[in-house]
Amino acid sequence: MMSPRPGLEARKKARVSISAKNTPKSVQPNSMQDQRNELPIASGKEALVEEIRRNDVTILIGETGSGKTTQVPQYLLESGIAGSGMIAVTQPRKVAATSLAARVAAEQDVSVGDLVGYSVRFNEASSAKTRIKYATDGMLVRELLGDPMLSRYSVVIIDEAHERTLRTDLLITNLKTIQKARNSPKDAKGKGSASQLNPLKIVVMSATLDAEKFSRFYDNAKILYVKGRQHPVAVYHTAVSQPDYVDAALRTFFQIHTDQPPGDVLIFLPGQEDIESLDKSIKLYADRLPRDNPGITVCPMYAALPASQQAEIFSPATPNTRKCILATNIAETSITIPGIKYVIDTGKCKEKRYVARETGTGFDTLLTRDITKSSAMQRAGRAGREGSGFCFRLYTEESFHAMPDTAEPEIRRCSLTSSLLQLKCLGQDLEDLDFMDKPDQEAIGAALKSLYLLGALDSKKCLTELGRDMAAFPLEPNLARAVVASREFGCTSEVLDIISVLSATSKLFYDSTDERDAAQEARRKFRHISGDHLTILNVVRAFREIWASEGKAARRDWCRKQFVNDRCLLEAQNIRNQLQEVCARMGIDRRTSCGENEQPVLKSLVRGLVQHAAFLQPDGSYKQLMGPSIVKIHPSSSLCDKKVPVIIYDELVYTSHIYARGVSAVPRSFVAEVPVLNHKGA
Numbered sequence: 001m002m003s004p005r006p007g008l009e010a011r012k013k014a015r016v017s018i019s020a021k022n023t024p025k026s027v028q029p030n031s032m033q034d035q036r037n038e039l040p041i042a043s044g045k046e047a048l049v050e051e052i053r054r055n056d057v058t059i060l061i062g063e064t065g066s067g068k069t070t071q072v073p074q075y076l077l078e079s080g081i082a083g084s085g086m087i088a089v090t091q092p093r094k095v096a097a098t099s100l101a102a103r104v105a106a107e108q109d110v111s112v113g114d115l116v117g118y119s120v121r122f123n124e125a126s127s128a129k130t131r132i133k134y135a136t137d138g139m140l141v142r143e144l145l146g147d148p149m150l151s152r153y154s155v156v157i158i159d160e161a162h163e164r165t166l167r168t169d170l171l172i173t174n175l176k177t178i179q180k181a182r183n184s185p186k187d188a189k190g191k192g193s194a195s196q197l198n199p200l201k202i203v204v205m206s207a208t209l210d211a212e213k214f215s216r217f218y219d220n221a222k223i224l225y226v227k228g229r230q231h232p233v234a235v236y237h238t239a240v241s242q243p244d245y246v247d248a249a250l251r252t253f254f255q256i257h258t259d260q261p262p263g264d265v266l267i268f269l270p271g272q273e274d275i276e277s278l279d280k281s282i283k284l285y286a287d288r289l290p291r292d293n294p295g296i297t298v299c300p301m302y303a304a305l306p307a308s309q310q311a312e313i314f315s316p317a318t319p320n321t322r323k324c325i326l327a328t329n330i331a332e333t334s335i336t337i338p339g340i341k342y343v344i345d346t347g348k349c350k351e352k353r354y355v356a357r358e359t360g361t362g363f364d365t366l367l368t369r370d371i372t373k374s375s376a377m378q379r380a381g382r383a384g385r386e387g388s389g390f391c392f393r394l395y396t397e398e399s400f401h402a403m404p405d406t407a408e409p410e411i412r413r414c415s416l417t418s419s420l421l422q423l424k425c426l427g428q429d430l431e432d433l434d435f436m437d438k439p440d441q442e443a444i445g446a447a448l449k450s451l452y453l454l455g456a457l458d459s460k461k462c463l464t465e466l467g468r469d470m471a472a473f474p475l476e477p478n479l480a481r482a483v484v485a486s487r488e489f490g491c492t493s494e495v496l497d498i499i500s501v502l503s504a505t506s507k508l509f510y511d512s513t514d515e516r517d518a519a520q521e522a523r524r525k526f527r528h529i530s531g532d533h534l535t536i537l538n539v540v541r542a543f544r545e546i547w548a549s550e551g552k553a554a555r556r557d558w559c560r561k562q563f564v565n566d567r568c569l570l571e572a573q574n575i576r577n578q579l580q581e582v583c584a585r586m587g588i589d590r591r592t593s594c595g596e597n598e599q600p601v602l603k604s605l606v607r608g609l610v611q612h613a614a615f616l617q618p619d620g621s622y623k624q625l626m627g628p629s630i631v632k633i634h635p636s637s638s639l640c641d642k643k644v645p646v647i648i649y650d651e652l653v654y655t656s657h658i659y660a661r662g663v664s665a666v667p668r669s670f671v672a673e674v675p676v677l678n679h680k681g682a
């Protein structure tokens with residue numbers, strides 16, 4: 001099965017699109033152990049383990065569903081290669097890390113958090129017994145801050161490396177230095193205890209990777225290929241392109257539903273708006289189907305949904321119904337959704353892109369674009385995991401061939417502010433590091449400027465005490481700055497309430513098209529004259545009061561009546577608990593409150609959002625303080641019909657205009673008081 005460094009043909013095989021010609025398995029395994037043994041990777045187990053034992057770095061390429069992510073960590077554990085250390089497996093996304101930990105824990109017949117655990121932002125399940133940990137790449141970067149040699153780990157597996165997230169790139173770079181220090185005592189001179197640590201093994205895995213590039217980066221590391229996939233996936237393209245991809249997805253879904261045998265459907269769409277629109281259309285048409293037709297259960301799946309709701313996609317469909325999952329690319333890699341037989345791929349995704357010019361500072365926005373070949377293959381790979389599958393691509397074969405192989409690495413297109421702060425804490429600089437792809441100078445400049453304005457760096461680009469404090473929080477630097485500022489202004493309790501809601505994945509208010517007036521009326525009660533941030537605080541206070549005085553059932557009922565998202569507030573409560581722990585470590589008293597005088601809260605927010613300040617223009621629009629753009633207040637804001645001299649905002653949204661979302665009115669003096677703006681030459 002295993003073919004180290006094969007010739008061109010074998011290499012091509014690992015990259016060609018999945019086709020129905022691949023060898024199907026005739027017997028369906030029943031027990032989980034049988035299933036493990038049936039995976040394509042299983043027959044190459046000994047050879048794989050041997051190669052990893054022999055090499056410090058291994059690049060492993062294998063088709064989707066071949067068993068890399070679930071099996072390799074278990075093989076390494078069973079073989080003893082990890083010694084007494086832990087095995088980390090990184091994932092670009094939370095949902096993959098948690099669902100994989102659940103699967104592998106089940107295969108090991110243990111509870112999640114025991115031998116097999118996970119670590120994602122604001123959520124961790126691990127213990128002293130944990131030996132295999134599925135973690136988001138961001139969490140492992142965060143671990144570097146406390147343990148720069150990653151001394152607890154003897155193996156780090158970078159999975160889905162083709163996605164080239166910014167954090168994966170940071171890890172790839174740091175792991176190279178860590179490994180040199182840990183594995184070659186000669187190089188470790190002056191590194192203190194590094195040479196006494198266990199050697200570190202690195203495994204880089206993907207189904208669709210420029211393996212040679214990774215190999216060159218890791219000093220010509222060994223490349224291994226796992227051949228074959230367990231179940232075939234037949235791929236179909238449209239004859240002509242489909243500009244209205246939502247409508248094309250709707251038609252394709254109903255064709256499957258009416259003509260094809262049972263099996264659940266996974267539809268890839270670019271974002272939440274398209275998901276919501278298709279969700280409505282499917283339900284509308286489903287009602288018109290003849291009675292004897294199997295029912296349809298529609299499950300949306302996007303990052304802004306709370307984790308508990310995302311987890312619902314893994315539960316089996318009700319008998320006699322077809323489950324239809326509408327997902328963004330968060331369901332694209334690593335995960336196995338039981339029951340999926342059909343995939344519909346619109347060929348679109350949203351991509352994070354940094355827009356320095358419009359904002360004057362590092363700022364990411366999401367843009368809809370065509371996917372890459374690598375994404376198309378990953379999407380097709382979500383079918384055919386438990387049996388043969390089908391993938392209907394809503395684009396032509398020519399379009400597929402015209403797609404770029406992989407996306408541009410995030411390091412070349414995203415804001416670097418948060419990563420730069422973390423690197424500064426490690427005594428590193430973006431400009432000096434050995435990256436696979438160097439970041440853009442303009443983006444580095446914007447990140448330096450942001451951190452300087454936040455007070456995290458001084459004028460010599462050196463990390464300040466404040467910067468170190470900010471980095472301790474698992475938050476974007478601007479939000480972390482507001483929390484740290486709350487100590488100075490005596491309002492930590494209120495700022496934690498607001499920042500926790502802003503950090504939750506789901507929205508606080510849900511929009512109900514059917515009951516728009518009632519929703520708006522309910523929202524008006526919480527409205528604070530200064531805008532959206534203190535409106536959030538009003539909701540949190542009311543929610544807490546109801547919960548404390550009337551209990552859980554009343555709380556839920558209250559949320560429903562107020563059109564407030566109960567899950568968002570519960571998630572925020574969980575986030576708050578974790579931020580409180582960081583505050584406690586740093587001697588920030590979480591209980592400090594400013595009571596009814598909320599001005600200190602706005603002052604703290606201004607410290608974090610100073611780059612997002614804008615001044616009223618005669619025509620009613622707002623001009624950015626630190627950028628050239630003219631912005632309008634987003635219609636969802638409680639200030640949308642008001643004219644106030646100065647605003648701060650959470651983010652910009654690009655539609656027909658540039659809109660500021662999450663807006664508060666602040667006195668001009670609060671902005672002028674920001675230390676860096678007082679400073680000549682700032």
Ligand SMILES: Nc1ncnc2c1ncn2[C@@H]1O[C@H](COP(=O)(O)OP(=O)(O)OP(=O)(O)O)[C@@H](O)[C@H]1O
Pocket residue numbers: 039062063064065066067068069070071099103206207230333334335336338381384385386
């Ligand atoms: N949660 C699950 N439920 C049922 N089967 C699963 C589950 N997770 C994994 N499997 C089975 O294990 C197989 C291998 O999964 P694994 O994630 O290890 O593959 P992979 O090679 O890493 O693929 P990919 O790159 O697509 O993630 C799946 O195709 C499926 O048959």
